[in-house]
Amino acid sequence: MERVRTAVTIRDVAREAQVHPGTVSRALNEQTRTLVNPETAERVLQVAERLGYRPNRIARGLKTNRTYTIGVLIPDITNPLFPPILRGIEDRLLDEGYTALVVNTDNDPVRERTHVEAMRARQVDGFISATARLDRELLDEVGAADVPLVLVNRSLEDGSVPAVTVDDRQAIKLAVDHVVGLGHSRIGHVAGPQNLSTGHRRYQGFKEAMAAAGLPVSEDSVRFCRTFTEEEGARACAELLDASGGELTAIVAGNDLLAIGCYDVLEERGLSCPGYLSIVGYNDMPFVDRLRPPLTTVHVPQREIGAVAADLVLQLQGGPIEGLDEILLDPELVVRESTGPPRG
Amino acid sequence: MERVRTAVTIRDVAREAQVHPGTVSRALNEQTRTLVNPETAERVLQVAERLGYRPNRIARGLKTNRTYTIGVLIPDITNPLFPPILRGIEDRLLDEGYTALVVNTDNDPVRERTHVEAMRARQVDGFISATARLDRELLDEVGAADVPLVLVNRSLEDGSVPAVTVDDRQAIKLAVDHVVGLGHSRIGHVAGPQNLSTGHRRYQGFKEAMAAAGLPVSEDSVRFCRTFTEEEGARACAELLDASGGELTAIVAGNDLLAIGCYDVLEERGLSCPGYLSIVGYNDMPFVDRLRPPLTTVHVPQREIGAVAADLVLQLQGGPIEGLDEILLDPELVVRESTGPPRG
DNA sequence: CGTTTCGCTGCAATCGTTTGCAGTACCGGC
DNA sequence: GCCGGTACTGCAAACGATTGCAGCGAAACG
Numbered sequence: 067m068e069r070v071r072t073a074v075t076i077r078d079v080a081r082e083a084q085v086h087p088g089t090v091s092r093a094l095n096e097q098t099r100t101l102v103n104p105e106t107a108e109r110v111l112q113v114a115e116r117l118g119y120r121p122n123r124i125a126r127g128l129k130t131n132r133t134y135t136i137g138v139l140i141p142d143i144t145n146p147l148f149p150p151i152l153r154g155i156e157d158r159l160l161d162e163g164y165t166a167l168v169v170n171t172d173n174d175p176v177r178e179r180t181h182v183e184a185m186r187a188r189q190v191d192g193f194i195s196a197t198a199r200l201d202r203e204l205l206d207e208v209g210a211a212d213v214p215l216v217l218v219n220r221s222l223e224d225g226s227v228p229a230v231t232v233d234d235r236q237a238i239k240l241a242v243d244h245v246v247g248l249g250h251s252r253i254g255h256v257a258g259p260q261n262l263s264t265g266h267r268r269y270q271g272f273k274e275a276m277a278a279a280g281l282p283v284s285e286d287s288v289r290f291c292r293t294f295t296e297e298e299g300a301r302a303c304a305e306l307l308d309a310s311g312g313e314l315t316a317i318v319a320g321n322d323l324l325a326i327g328c329y330d331v332l333e334e335r336g337l338s339c340p341g342y343l344s345i346v347g348y349n350d351m352p353f354v355d356r357l358r359p360p361l362t363t364v365h366v367p368q369r370e371i372g373a374v375a376a377d378l379v380l381q382l383q384g385g386p387i388e389g390l391d392e393i394l395l396d397p398e399l400v401v402r403e404s405t406g407p408p409r410g
Numbered sequence: 411m412e413r414v415r416t417a418v419t420i421r422d423v424a425r426e427a428q429v430h431p432g433t434v435s436r437a438l439n440e441q442t443r444t445l446v447n448p449e450t451a452e453r454v455l456q457v458a459e460r461l462g463y464r465p466n467r468i469a470r471g472l473k474t475n476r477t478y479t480i481g482v483l484i485p486d487i488t489n490p491l492f493p494p495i496l497r498g499i500e501d502r503l504l505d506e507g508y509t510a511l512v513v514n515t516d517n518d519p520v521r522e523r524t525h526v527e528a529m530r531a532r533q534v535d536g537f538i539s540a541t542a543r544l545d546r547e548l549l550d551e552v553g554a555a556d557v558p559l560v561l562v563n564r565s566l567e568d569g570s571v572p573a574v575t576v577d578d579r580q581a582i583k584l585a586v587d588h589v590v591g592l593g594h595s596r597i598g599h600v601a602g603p604q605n606l607s608t609g610h611r612r613y614q615g616f617k618e619a620m621a622a623a624g625l626p627v628s629e630d631s632v633r634f635c636r637t638f639t640e641e642e643g644a645r646a647c648a649e650l651l652d653a654s655g656g657e658l659t660a661i662v663a664g665n666d667l668l669a670i671g672c673y674d675v676l677e678e679r680g681l682s683c684p685g686y687l688s689i690v691g692y693n694d695m696p697f698v699d700r701l702r703p704p705l706t707t708v709h710v711p712q713r714e715i716g717a718v719a720a721d722l723v724l725q726l727q728g729g730p731i732e733g734l735d736e737i738l739l740d741p742e743l744v745v746r747e748s749t750g751p752p753r754g
Numbered sequence: 755c756g757t758t759t760c761g762c763t764g765c766a767a768t769c770g771t772t773t774g775c776a777g778t779a780c781c782g783g784c
Numbered sequence: 785g786c787c788g789g790t791a792c793t794g795c796a797a798a799c800g801a802t803t804g805c806a807g808c809g810a811a812a813c814g
Contacts, residue, residue: 098803102763122799310492
């Protein structure tokens with residue numbers, strides 16, 4: 067309960083340096099140091115150093131209403147998609163003396179709420195959310211408390227909250243154009259969950275890109291997954307293969323995990339990739355270049371997304387910014403060995 | 411600068427409920443609620459709810475010297491080894507109302523120091539460190555401040571700091587015995603950095619296991635890597651292959667990344683695995699079951715390690731525990747397809 | 755030499771809670 | 785009727801910092 071009172075406070079320094087605590091505070095703070103006599107300041111600095119003084123940010127935060135902490139909501143850090151984003155965020159925050167409070171929500175509303183509450187109670191200066199969904203209610207709540215919030219990897223239809231994402235439509239277009247360029251025309255889409263903005267937008271992008279290429283998209287050429295997992299990808303892929311009567315020659319998947327699921331059914335059925343079926347993923351997760359075959363996928367600059375998002379919350383610390391909604395970064399197709407010309 | 415003063419404080423609740431702030435505090439806290447008249451308590455609860463009161467943990471922490479926050483030091487969250495550990499930690503912490511403050515150190519001493527300072531300034535209640543090294547100095551510093559520290563995935567020789575790890579020696583023995591059982595006798599070791607406890611202990615374990623199996627380990631049968639990366643693994647593997655004059659038939663690697671490096675040189679040289687060379691990894695990182703061939707490796711219960719570590723810091727909150735040093739969890743060999751009988 | 759200005763420092767309130775202590779009211783027992 | 789006890793509740797001092805305001809001495813100015 068009672069931790070040994072070892073901490074040296076501003077008062078200790080003051081006593082030792084023969085000045086008032088207020089003066090110590092000023093001397094220690096870059097911003098206000100000019101207000102104190104250089105000699106005094108120097109002395110205070112010395113004493114602080116000698117005593118091993120460590121400012122108590124908690125106390126500081128109480129007074130200044132700033133904790134220099136940003137809450138980061140992630141569905142599941144175990145999903146390889148997120149670590150790079152997190153790195154991007156952290157590195158950027160660190161530069162400015164901020165720290166990230168990271169939590170996993172599992173996209174579970176109650177976990178989400180618990181975590182957001184906990185973070186608000188800790189007076190975080192802002193939020194970055196990579197979660198697929200966030201209660202409208204929760205959203206409004208943090209909005210009302212006017213602590214900045216920025217979304218990554220997804221966005222709101224109404225643009226009411228700033229977001230940084232990759233241009234999903236353009237990205238999917240890259241993918242379909244690639245296989246079209248290879249000569250494919252019977253192209254399927256293993257789509258992500260439609261209640262997630264990412265899944266939905268990629269599906270839209272697929273339809274658009276196909277239309278632009280003058281290709282029809284029938285009911286048989288797309289299947290929806292309930293989650294972004296290998297299992298669902300496999301299920302959808304199998305259904306697609308069955309429904310198309312073996313005519314499909316390429317699949318663009320809603321994300322890499324889904325693509326891996328496709329690999330699984332090919333292997334199971336003894337079909338080759340890209341010989342029998344070309345597959346392109348989405349995200350360029352770590353290690354997909356090590357799959358057999360290495361996965362052709364669209365690379366999204368995760369780390370940069372994180373960094374930009376961090377930048378944004380940091381800027382938002384200064385107050386709201388007008389006319390800010392979505393920042394789109396450019397995706398990039400990385401061609402590996404899971405795509406090739408159509409069979410026959 | 412001045413955020414709108416929207417927060418409702420304990421005083422607002424007090425005014426509204428016609429009681430003293432102290433009473434509100436007591437009513438709101440489970441522990442002390444019995445001290446207040448049930449009716450009053452109920453009324454306070456109601457008002458608090460109605461006003462949307464959110465206790466300010468910062469203020470609370472200032473008074474109670476508890477932040478319910480644990481600092482977690484990780485080398486690099488981008489390394490697939492760590493996300494599961496982090497999950498284990500977070501889930502366990504969440505159960506107890508704690509939150510994790512996570513940072514990436516890159517094993518860089520200055521980053522490390524910066525981060526530790528920042529966390530101490532934020533008055534974290536404890537530390538969990540998964541970093542390979544930590545300045546002796548830093549270690550002592552947090553020790554002196556008597557905030558609990560527990561290590562994961564590595565330990566100190568002198569056992570001065572509680573740690574939770576897997577039994578590296580036993581684990582490597584599992585690996586060695588496996589290939590020995592397959593009939594191998596010319597077994598090499600691609601060892602991790604010897605300045606990291608993990609790398610060192612696995613190397614020791616390798617020598618011991620070989621000795622126990624009655625097998626010699628010559629100078630030509632081990633190569634050391636400077637880092638736990640594919641590149642280094644590849645370099646070491648190539649050297650090993652060259653040095654042994656083509657006699658080696660199996661390699662046990664210091665970790666999965668190193669093993670992947672071995673895969674690379676085999677591919678480069680057109681050699682097969684496990685036909686020409688059996689390879690066993692260490693850690694059972696996500697996705698190694700999807701490599702070609704799926705990697706035989708020793709599984710370490712990352713998530714559990716994290717959970718146990720979290721448990722430990724939590725327990726340590728009650729005060730130091732006597733006779734506590736290292737908690738060893740059991741590794742488990744998972745045999746996949748990268749190992750087979752020796753050629754010839 | 756008186757007055758203003760300036761540079762520096764001290765004072766004390768404040769941030770939002772917690773908590774030891776004291777006070778009050780009521781009840782029961784003798 | 786007095787006393788002790790019990791059950792609440794209020795008071796006020798913390799926790800460790802920040803900061804507007806005021807004071808003070810010395811320099812500058814007229």
